[in-house]
Amino acid sequence: MSSNLYTEVRNGSGPVGIREIPVLDYGRFYEEVISLLGNERYHCLTYFCYPAGPVLKFICCIADDGSGTIRILSHEKSDDGAPLRSLTESCYAMHIFEREIHENHGVKYDGHPWLKPVRYPHDRADRQNVMANYPFYEMESEELHEVGVGPIHAGVIEPGHFRFICNGEKVLHLEIQLGYQHRGIEKLFADEVDGLRRAMLAENIAGDTAVGHGLAYAQLAESLAGYMPSGSLQAERCIALELERIAVHIGDTAALCGDVAYQLGQVASEALRTVVINTTQSWCGNRFGKGLIRPGGTNFPLDEEIAGELLRNLEVVDRRFGTVTDCVYTLPSVLGRFEEIGTVTRAQAIAIGAVGMVARTCGVPRDTRATHPFQYYRQMAITPAMQENGDVLARGMLRALEVKESVKIIRRLLDEWRAGEKTSGRPRYDLSFTPDSLAISVTEGWRGEICHVAVTDGDGRPVLWRIKDPSMHNWMALALAVRNQEISDFPVCNKSFNLSYCGNDL
Amino acid sequence: MLKEIKILADHGKQFVPDLRNQPVSARFRGRPVISEDITSEQAEKAAAMCPAGAIDRRSGATDLGRCTFCNECALMLPGVYRFTNDYRIAATRRESLVVKPGQSDQLRIDETAVRKEIRRLFRRSLKLRQVSAGGDNSCEMELGAAGNVNFDMGRYGIEFVASPRHADGIVITGPVSANMAEALEICYDATPSPKVIILVGTDAISGGLFAGSPAVKRNFIENHHIDLYLPGNPAHPLTFINGVMDLLKL
Structure with missing residues (x-):
């Protein structure tokens, strides 16, 4: 089923023609996405863009948990360097997708509160961004101190960096820097012609x-x-x-x-x-x-x-x-x-x-x-x-x-x-x-x-394979969970989520 | 209290008494055996199919450092390729990981490749720092399992420690992502000498499926002497423990 705003599919139903998906102007796309995501029966499955001839083609898949359908919305943008109005301003859940689009393709966003690197992919748009200069959030106060943990942790687990801002033992803020596990999986998928190798790559995205x-x-x-x-x-x-x-x-x-x-x-x-x-x-x-x-x-x-x-x-x-x-x-x-x-x-x-x-x-x-x-x-x-x-x-x-x-x-x-x-x-x-x-x-x-x-x-x-692990959404939950907690409770909080580093870093 | 007694009673004895000879399920894929009658056409066909590029085009030999133990060669050419469930597949030399047609003996580590100080210093206690560098968390979980209530490698003094300062060596998993390359170097440098390097899993040994990825940077592996190779996707806890025991001559 389709409307003039979106194409509707079901999970695992056959493919849809890429040209059948209506291309909205960005203003209309913005309104539609914000109005859907304002209702909690909808959430964004994935939002990405890829170069299609002279333009960047953006695809947004929104799940309707009420009807069991998925709405595919699209817009296009020429490579003119002009910024887009950030969806994150009105719908925070979109932050990770816009950060990704910015990191991968250099698309600028107006009003994004947290346009930070996601995983430092090898083919990122801005090579000036390196692991060492991640822009951590800072609070100026003589009473506060920072604790940095990782990328290598005490246990036998995957790498990631956690930066805490603490007042005594109490955590005021945690920022999680990922990307250490990046293996270029989406690129390997796109370049791969062998169906067996792709199946094996898929089961190595996150071995757990x-x-x-x-x-x-x-x-x-x-x-x-x-x-x-x-x-x-x-x-x-x-x-x-x-x-x-x-x-x-x-x-x-x-x-x-x-x-x-x-x-x-x-x-x-x-x-x-x-x-x-x-x-x-x-x-x-x-x-x-x-x-x-x-x-x-x-x-x-x-x-x-x-x-x-x-x-x-x-x-x-x-x-x-x-x-x-x-x-x-x-x-x-x-x-x-x-x-x-x-x-x-x-x-x-x-x-x-x-x-x-x-x-x-x-x-x-x-x-x-x-x-x-x-x-x-x-x-x-x-x-x-x-x-x-x-x-x-x-x-x-x-x-x-x-x-x-x-x-x-x-x-x-x-x-x-x-x-x-x-x-x-x-x-x-x-x-x-x-x-x-x-x-x-x-x-x-x-x-x-x-x-x-x-x-x-x-x-x-296939010109594009796009992979989303649930950890992409949920890492932010860990950062929120430890606010106002004792830093000594961090390990048990982290274990209780057990999120994937390689699933995020791809 | 009664609940706890019930748990203990149910739990029984879980430890594996003989880690050298613990049976594993028949389908577990360990050391392969390749028929000595393999034809050049069969070798060519298997090499062309092998998704990991582990099979030599001319001889049909399988490189366990690349093999992901997916079983596709055995399915395509039954009677030519076969995986036994022998998990003792450690090697001290990279080239020893190549299993040739007709080779059916258990793999043995090359004693001459073991540095003397390893056994002298670490035989009674080997503390290791694990570094995951692009690992997919399956090898990491198996290394965790090597110390659990079943496998309990701690009984031999083999343990993972939190700080490289407390470690006698590092255990690397993953193909070594470029983003992790510097942290790996720093961790190695922070480990006091003499120290060992152990590679666990196909990804670490050869890069595995990620060998050609532009996001992988393997200089560290290429520039250092590797003391022990432990193949698998992931390496089984018994592969790890037996390999380390062989290295230490336990």
């Missing part, structure tokens, strides 16, 4: 979300080719996605317990995570599910033996993890460190465009499995687990609830899978893509909404 990103790519490639995966393949993919969610949530629970020195919760959860990822390994040979998700089919179709092992292990994990979380989240010494710590309010979550887990811990029911269903979720009614308080405790408890939910979802999927025909088929790396078109693919990884977009040229060659 190999299934989530792998599936977003596979779904996008299939959408561009007008290829419909079989029911059993769709069900298997959803099972893999839920397994990934269970494994990470349990691992994060271990990390949260570790940070507050509750060793029993930590080691019991670590051992349970091992059971889950070893189940994934039994299925596809890799503990992170690398190699499992491919466009068109799979190299590791589920069989009865693996399905049986899966059910047996989930039974044990569900029961034991239930006991662990019952204990963790009623223990006064743990609650004292989690409750009302690192709170993100509902209003803040909406303002920054939070997605996935972060949104759901603040009472904002954003879960694309329910609102923009894909694969087998289209045939299931998913009710997202919710929390309201937006603190570390809420983020911990949401994980406990989601593990329980995911176990139930896998059981239902396995029932359906057993009842249906097993027609998963072999992967297709040679899918040919519809020319001059754009396709969108959204999946709900364990962190939240993953969005991949591709645009093809007249020969069906």
